[in-house]
Structure formats: C-alpha cells, structure tokens
Amino acid sequence: MVKTETRHAQKGRSSRQSQRPSRRPLRHTQGSSKQTPSKGALRFIPLGGLEEVGRNMSVFEYENEILIIDMGLQFPEDDTPGIDYIIPNVTSLIPRKKDIRGIIITHGHYDHIGAIPYLIDTLGGDIPIYTTDLTKEIIKRRQDDFPRAPKLKIVTVKDGDVVKISQHIDVEFFDITHTIPDAIAAVIKTPIGNIAYCTDLKINYDIKGTPDQKDIDTFKKIGSRHIHTLFLESTGAEKAGKSVSEDLVKQNIDSLFAKAQGRLIVGLFASLLTRVSDIVELAQKHDRKIFLSGFSLKTNVQIAQNLGYIKAKKGTILPIEEMHKYKDDKILVLSTGAQGEPNASLMRIANGEHKYVEIKRGDTIIFSSSVIPGNERPIQILKDNLTRSGARVYQTEHIDVHSSGHGPAEDLKTVMSLVQPTFLIPIHGWYFMRAANVRLAAEAGIPEHNSFLVDNGQVVHMYPDKILVTQETVPAFYVMVDGLGVGDVEEVVMRDRLALAQEGMMVVIVTLDRRTGRFIKNPDIISRGFILLKENKELVEDVRKRIRGIIGKIPRLQSVESDYLKSMIRDQIGTFVYNKTKRRPMILPVVIEV
Ligand SMILES: [Zn+2]
Numbered sequence: 001m002v003k004t005e006t007r008h009a010q011k012g013r014s015s016r017q018s019q020r021p022s023r024r025p026l027r028h029t030q031g032s033s034k035q036t037p038s039k040g041a042l043r044f045i046p047l048g049g050l051e052e053v054g055r056n057m058s059v060f061e062y063e064n065e066i067l068i069i070d071m072g073l074q075f076p077e078d079d080t081p082g083i084d085y086i087i088p089n090v091t092s093l094i095p096r097k098k099d100i101r102g103i104i105i106t107h108g109h110y111d112h113i114g115a116i117p118y119l120i121d122t123l124g125g126d127i128p129i130y131t132t133d134l135t136k137e138i139i140k141r142r143q144d145d146f147p148r149a150p151k152l153k154i155v156t157v158k159d160g161d162v163v164k165i166s167q168h169i170d171v172e173f174f175d176i177t178h179t180i181p182d183a184i185a186a187v188i189k190t191p192i193g194n195i196a197y198c199t200d201l202k203i204n205y206d207i208k209g210t211p212d213q214k215d216i217d218t219f220k221k222i223g224s225r226h227i228h229t230l231f232l233e234s235t236g237a238e239k240a241g242k243s244v245s246e247d248l249v250k251q252n253i254d255s256l257f258a259k260a261q262g263r264l265i266v267g268l269f270a271s272l273l274t275r276v277s278d279i280v281e282l283a284q285k286h287d288r289k290i291f292l293s294g295f296s297l298k299t300n301v302q303i304a305q306n307l308g309y310i311k312a313k314k315g316t317i318l319p320i321e322e323m324h325k326y327k328d329d330k331i332l333v334l335s336t337g338a339q340g341e342p343n344a345s346l347m348r349i350a351n352g353e354h355k356y357v358e359i360k361r362g363d364t365i366i367f368s369s370s371v372i373p374g375n376e377r378p379i380q381i382l383k384d385n386l387t388r389s390g391a392r393v394y395q396t397e398h399i400d401v402h403s404s405g406h407g408p409a410e411d412l413k414t415v416m417s418l419v420q421p422t423f424l425i426p427i428h429g430w431y432f433m434r435a436a437n438v439r440l441a442a443e444a445g446i447p448e449h450n451s452f453l454v455d456n457g458q459v460v461h462m463y464p465d466k467i468l469v470t471q472e473t474v475p476a477f478y479v480m481v482d483g484l485g486v487g488d489v490e491e492v493v494m495r496d497r498l499a500l501a502q503e504g505m506m507v508v509i510v511t512l513d514r515r516t517g518r519f520i521k522n523p524d525i526i527s528r529g530f531i532l533l534k535e536n537k538e539l540v541e542d543v544r545k546r547i548r549g550i551i552g553k554i555p556r557l558q559s560v561e562s563d564y565l566k567s568m569i570r571d572q573i574g575t576f577v578y579n580k581t582k583r584r585p586m587i588l589p590v591v592i593e594v
C-alpha cells in the first residue's frame, strides 16, 4: 500500500530546526517545566540513544498510559574517568510511575537491557517486561548479579504476537535480523496511528548479495500496517553499501579453519551469538573441540544452548582446563576481547597472563568483530603482541570475517522503502549518523521535511497528520554508575577525576599545635602527576613560604578552624601554582592538629 498521498508537509518545522550548535549542553538537558498541551497527541520522549551510541531508552505516552522501549547502558567515554556505565535519566518518569504500563525490550544487547537492574526498582519492579525467550534469559541472568534487585515480571512474546499494553496501546511483534537471535521490532498501535519501532537490525544477504526473503517479507508486513512513523536505527547510516553476507563470513571463516594447521583462536563479542552458533557448526565440521574463554561468553553460550539457538553435539564444547589433552589441530579457543579491552581474555592471552592459553608459532587468530571507533590503538597493540608471539592474525581488513549487526545505507533504504512510513524519526546514534539516515530516507521517498532529528530529552507530539517537536524537555543528562552506586557520581567528582588525570595533584600536609595554631614542623608537600619535586625545589620552597604566610595571618592562641584553613590553602596555593606553572593540579590540603 502506497500512502504517499497522506504525507503532509510540516508547516514551519523541519528537521533542520531542531539542529543546535553544540552537543555538550544538550546532553546535560536539565528539563524545562514548559508543558506543551498534548490533547490527542502521542508523546514521544527519548531518554537516551539519540546523541550517542548506547543507553537506548524511549518513552511513548498517550494520556495516562506510558510504554517504555529498551533500558540500555552506555560504556564510559574518555571524559568520564572511573565510570563503569552511563544509564538513561528517568527523573521525569518517577512522578508518573503508576502510569507505566509496560516495557518492551527489543533484544539482549547491553545497550538495550543493561540499565534494567539499576532502574527497575525506581520505576516499579512489577511493571510487565515484554520480550523474547533468549532476551528474557539474558536479562534474568544479569539480574542475578544484583542480589537486592526485585524479581522481574517478564512476559515472553514472539513473532506475530499482538499484546494489549493498555487501553489505547497494542503492540505487534516482528522477528528481525541482528547479531543476536530473538531480536524484535514492534509496531505500536495507538489512536494517532501505527508506529514502527525498528532498533538494531540488518538485512541478511546470500553470497551473491540477494536479500533474504524472510527479511523482505517482515518489512513488507510491517508496511502493510500503514505506518505513521518509522523509528529506525542509524548506527550504520553513514556506511555505504549493504551488509556483508553472513554466509560469506561463514565461508571465509570456514576456509581459514581448513587452512589452519595449529590451534585456532577466534576473538569476538560475547553477545555475537549468531556468529558463535556458526562457529560451533564449523568447529564440528573441522573436527575441533571448542574451549570458551571469558565469563560472559560462557554464560551467554550456555543460555543460547539451553534454548536451542546454539546446537552443539555433546563433547564439542569442553572446559578449558581440559585443553591440554588435545592436539593443536583439534583445538578451537573462542575468546572475548577482540576490541582490545584491557581485562578481557584475549588481552590476557596476548600478554602471556592467561592461565591455559599461551600463544605459540602456528596459532591462527581470527578477530571476528568490527573495530569500535576509538579502539583502534588497543587493537593494534593486541595484534602486535599476538603476532610477536608467533601467531598469524586475521581481521576483516584482509578477508571478511565479520559483518556488523547494524545495517549500512542500502539496508536502511530497503527497510524504509518496504515500510513506507509517512514520517521518519531516526534513532540510535549521534546527530551525524541520524542526519545521514534522513538523507537516505529522502532517497527512499520520504521527503526531508517529514523526517525529524530529535535530541535526548526533547518532547515530540505526534498527531494523526503531523509531528511537532516541542520546546518542552525533560532531564536527559548523564546518570553515571560507579561500582554499584547509581547516580552518586556528581559533576564535581567527574571534574576532580579529570583534573587528577590531566593535571595531577599536590598534597600539602600541615602539622599544627592544637592550642597555639603554630607549626610543629615544616609543611610537607607531595606531588603526583604534576611536577618532579626534586627538580623544582624552588617552587616547593615558595609554596612552603606561602603556607607559612597563610598560617601566620591566623591570630596567635586561636585554635584553628581546619575547614577554613584548608580552603585558604587550596585557593591561595592553587592560584600561586597556576601563576608559576600555568597548570592547575588538584591541591589537597591535610591539616593535622596535635
Ligand atoms: Zn544490538
């Protein structure tokens, strides 16, 4: 069904209008109280995933019915040292807890499920979570790591199911292709129209490049639901062409397996379960035993095996402790850490720190994963160390041994032309990725003025014949998880960590007589990451002199107010050091009174 005639140009509002000069302040959107009247509108509020890759979370709201899609986390950035994860900000949902009718989880990757243990208690542990079998097991297994987290109410759904979420909202589910089995797209049926929510996806091609009929049928079927707005992922939008055929990847890995004389080591993501399943099949074909290295890989493979997504004959997957019993040409090690992650298994193997695997001449290593931008350097080091130890390393640059889970331009265009929505809201990805998706949409027949680039926290009103990106915003700034604490890492802490990392620190230890407030000994000065004290004796002496000056100004016989003294030292020594060195180390005063 072609619905071009129902498309309406948006008066005075185009995707360009939501453009802003800088991204930084936006990520810290505090939220404005300016409520826009929303009678008859479906409200869409992205809480994450629209100005980054990760922490995906979308909120749809009709009257007092709220539906959430995905609750993911984001891995830390360079400017957030010491942070484990970044999660979506749910401040705006807390007063509306009772209105949340359901959560849909599209697939089992951490950028879609990862924030559940941190947020579910805040939002209400009894909210039904709708997801597929495999995703359910992965969510449950992860929840086990959080002993105090509530038991979840998970409702499993499958391709073709239609679920009534609330009075005005029904959702129909569709199987889509990604790098983990059991990934779904959702068509949300609302009074303003049907919304297609298509997260991470790609199209499967055979070796000749013909798309899989199953994928084509799926998006045709979604299109037959008369889609008002398509929400489509954008991660691969800037990449030209179509997805590398998984069959080709499998064929290439197969030929490398056939060629390998010694041991085989394949590095990949623990969440790349579709690939793992192919590799298990190939290992069996080449009569090799599989040894898993990496905790997350072991858990995921076990879950996928239990559910039948990975079919391994008994005795194919063996504990790594038993590896020594087998000849080299019977061994295949599957390992995590192909991104050069410092603590992952492959890095330990490369550094000679692995308990069971030591690289030797004749080993073949295949990195079956894409290089995440920013990880180029650690991967080079990893490759270097592995090669130095005598292994031969293969990566996608030499031969296609990986296909991304995020469809590039042609895949996205195929989806758009099959679904034929009136409007498009690109999701998942930085502004430039989403903007690229808008350009693709124009090629696929969706006029640019019908595509909308929305920022995290920005409220969108959707009406039967139009979309309005309002001025209303909700808080969408980062919530950081440090260890097991959520959101307790404030900006101040972040600034301190940055200062420590970039400028180092200087500790000033002042020992005073409690009664007189006078020095008992000369101030001690310790510096880390700032200057070498030995080479800067003059500066150190000057700092000491200044400290004595500060103390000297405190009237005699008056006991010392240590907080006051500390802030005096911090300010004055800080300024002094800056004037001398043009650097701002963290000044840490320690006042000891005896
Ligand atoms: Zn994914």
Ligand SMILES: [Zn+2]
Residues within 6 Å of the ligand: 056, 109, 111, 112, 200
């Ligand atoms: Zn994702």
